[in-house]
Amino acid sequence: MPVERQNKRVQINNMEFLADILNEFWGVLGEMAPYLLFGFLVAGLLSVFISQKTVERNLGKPGISSVAKASLFGIPLPLCSCGVIPVGASLRRNGASKGATTSFLLSTPQTGVDSILVTYSLLGPFFAVYRPIVAFVSGLLGGALVEVFDKNGSRFNGDIEDPCGDSCGIPEQRTGNKLAQAFKYGFVSLPQDIGKALIVGLVIAALISYIIPDDFFTGLFGTGIASMVVMMVVGIPLYVCATASVPIAAAFMAKGISAGAALVFLMTGPATNAATISTIWKVLGKKTAFLYLLTVVISSLAAGFLLNYIYTSESIPSMPHAHQMVPGILENSSAVVLILILSYALIQPYFRSRTTRKAFEMSDAQELNIKGMTCNHCAANVQRVIEECPGVDEVTVDLTAGKAFIKGEGFDLKCAIEAVTKIGYSVA
Numbered sequence: 001m002p003v004e005r006q007n008k009r010v011q012i013n014n015m016e017f018l019a020d021i022l023n024e025f026w027g028v029l030g031e032m033a034p035y036l037l038f039g040f041l042v043a044g045l046l047s048v049f050i051s052q053k054t055v056e057r058n059l060g061k062p063g064i065s066s067v068a069k070a071s072l073f074g075i076p077l078p079l080c081s082c083g084v085i086p087v088g089a090s091l092r093r094n095g096a097s098k099g100a101t102t103s104f105l106l107s108t109p110q111t112g113v114d115s116i117l118v119t120y121s122l123l124g125p126f127f128a129v130y131r132p133i134v135a136f137v138s139g140l141l142g143g144a145l146v147e148v149f150d151k152n153g154s155r156f157n158g159d160i161e162d163p164c165g166d167s168c169g170i171p172e173q174r175t176g177n178k179l180a181q182a183f184k185y186g187f188v189s190l191p192q193d194i195g196k197a198l199i200v201g202l203v204i205a206a207l208i209s210y211i212i213p214d215d216f217f218t219g220l221f222g223t224g225i226a227s228m229v230v231m232m233v234v235g236i237p238l239y240v241c242a243t244a245s246v247p248i249a250a251a252f253m254a255k256g257i258s259a260g261a262a263l264v265f266l267m268t269g270p271a272t273n274a275a276t277i278s279t280i281w282k283v284l285g286k287k288t289a290f291l292y293l294l295t296v297v298i299s300s301l302a303a304g305f306l307l308n309y310i311y312t313s314e315s316i317p318s319m320p321h322a323h324q325m326v327p328g329i330l331e332n333s334s335a336v337v338l339i340l341i342l343s344y345a346l347i348q349p350y351f352r353s354r355t356t357r358k359a360f361e362m363s364d365a366q367e368l369n370i371k372g373m374t375c376n377h378c379a380a381n382v383q384r385v386i387e388e389c390p391g392v393d394e395v396t397v398d399l400t401a402g403k404a405f406i407k408g409e410g411f412d413l414k415c416a417i418e419a420v421t422k423i424g425y426s427v428a
Contacts, residue, residue: 005112017210025208026335029124032332035121036243038113040341043078044186046113047223048178050077059096059104066100071139073210074108075132076116080241080270084108084379085279085422098150098284103143105280109270114190115242119266122250126316127259131266134303140268142295143246149289193375194241199342201244208251218256227261227305232297236266242270259311260304260410261369267300275372278425284419349400363395365405366413369428370420373399382420389415 050073055149059066059073070091079087088105092098111132120128221227231252240248249262272293281289310316327399381398386404392412397404406416419425 020210021203021206024209025202028202028205028209028250029338030328030331030335032121033120033338034330036114036119037334037338037341039112039117039243040186040190041182042113042117042186043190044182044184046076046078047185048182059091059100061099064099064147065095067103067143067147068140070096070100070103070143071107071136074104074106074139075111075135075180076113076360077108078112078114079108080112080193080375084220085276086378089279089283089423090381092283097147098288099143101147101284102280103139103286105276106142106271106295107135107139107293109276110138110242110267112242114194115246118243118246121248122257122264123253125315126310127263130307130310131263131347134263134267134299136301138299139273141299142292142323145291145295146284146288150285187341188345188348189376190342192349193377194243195245195342195346197239201240201247202408205247205251208248208255212255214254215256217252219258221261223258223261223308224274225258225301228264228301231257231261231265232268232381235265236272236296237271237274239273239275240269241264245269253281257302258308258314260306260308263307264300264304267303268296271296275424282424350398363406366411368404368406368416368420370397370402370404370425371428372425373397373402375399378425381423382425385419385423389419392416 059070074084084105087355088101088106091104092101096104116128116132119131170228213243217227221230245266249257249266252258252265253262277289277293280292371380373382376399383395383397386392386406389412391408392406393408393411395404395406404416405418406413420427
């Protein structure tokens, strides 16, 4: 009997542990849900009403003005560090200078209208304003450094044929109901892109909140350079989007990490990963890739130190609770709606993938295996560049399976492979 009692105690403890983790998870989800839902709506509107042509038209001239515009354009756009890569490559091919392209690649993944609103909900209004300002300044700094120290080939030489035309990059809807398109992007496509990372981020935040004692990191690293370096070492190799990184940063702050160290994580996590650096190396050159990394390191540490100084001198609470302005019933109902949206967004592609594969297996379509696609932006870019190839009648890209199905009479398969390769993906 003692063994049975021990097993029952273990089961009870496990249930209590799961219940506590779920409670932490739901608490953070409720705080951010109303703001994130509004962010999805605004992001959808931006995806429809800000065209890539507008961006390219303002980034085509060399000089600091294009660098500043590129950084400014990137702040509200809902592009993660993987989605921004093909956009940056397209901007470069369409005449943007190296400095402007670098500026766009730096500022865009750090923020987005959805992540700004989530930052407001979990970290407070000051942090929510400070974060996009830092993203703009870091983009401006990186672009300026490239303009000064990497003038060689500051303009795209045009030797490589652009397979994208005007269709690469930011989703650009030309026909149909724009409001419906905005809702589809904001509440289907964008949740598909960040849903998994967001759920993982919430789970990690819940585990940190439950397992790690309060002020643990203060005693371990203090509030100076050590904690910032640790957060940088964690953030640079980690692939995490700007929105999903916020609950993790909030959990770290609740356990003693300084606001400056949390900001370092929020900058380095979304702005750097292996795919981003390798693509910058390939498209813009090794010198620009080095300047890109140098900018992230310098700007994140400088911004972190300044933020800690402001928090200390102005006595700003380390964990402000902006969510107290939102009624509890609105938080809970928004959390339910957000869970339903994320569930649909994550499940729907698998059913669509099965239907797509069955339909094309019964046809004479050519199938390409494509590696490197991680979001709907990637799939849209792959589809558009293949459609530009001669003889292509129809293209369907299955993001879940990592495949492109191509139909057409005598289309140029070599063109399709080269077009996909030029925007940063590999084809088997």
